[in-house]
Amino acid sequence: MVTSDDHWRFVGIAWRLDRLRWVPRDVLADVVMKDGECVWAFADGDPPELTGHDGIDRELAARLCARCPVQDECLELELRTAGEHTTGVWGALNERDRRALYPHWRQRGERAEPLDEDGGEEQ
Template sequence: MNLVEIAWGLDRLRWVPSAVLTEVVNRDGLCMWAFMDEPPWAGEELTDHELASRMCAGCPVRDECLELELRTAGADTVGVWGALPADERRELHWHWLQRGERAERRRS
């Protein structure tokens, strides 16, 4: 999936309040509870993309997590959110801003 498609896919979450996204990610995000102990890949040298793929594999709220991070951190994002490493999220942020009412608000 390319970044434009990802941005389009996140449009379904555009009206969900950030507080609700935060609650959902904190409650249901796999990384919030599954890795309390050392993760199975600890000690392996992984690229950011490999880490994001492993950490978020099977997470039921990847889109919600990604939407929340794009809203709150924008282009200043760091770490792993929504199964994407920071460099891909920074690139995605521009496409995300071009969608729907986000673009309209920026023009006003």
């Protein structure tokens, strides 16, 4: 269940991502692969699995991404790529939070590449 506080938190995150609206997806991917903390932290193994418990998964996402300098770029890339079908931890948010964020993000307008019918960007 999304609370009023969550609603406004997601509106704020969507607004913050507006600065990345016109950055091409390939540029976002390059930035995330080059500077993403998780790319280097888990290069030799898989990151921890989500538990399915919202509070625990939120804390796990926050801890995994705490020092990452490209959280927004990562989140923007995942929303563009996976849309509502997002899984795992991206941009310091678990999948449930990203699914709740998605409609707020989508309302903010066009992106560098058009979105397809399923929510992700057309290839």
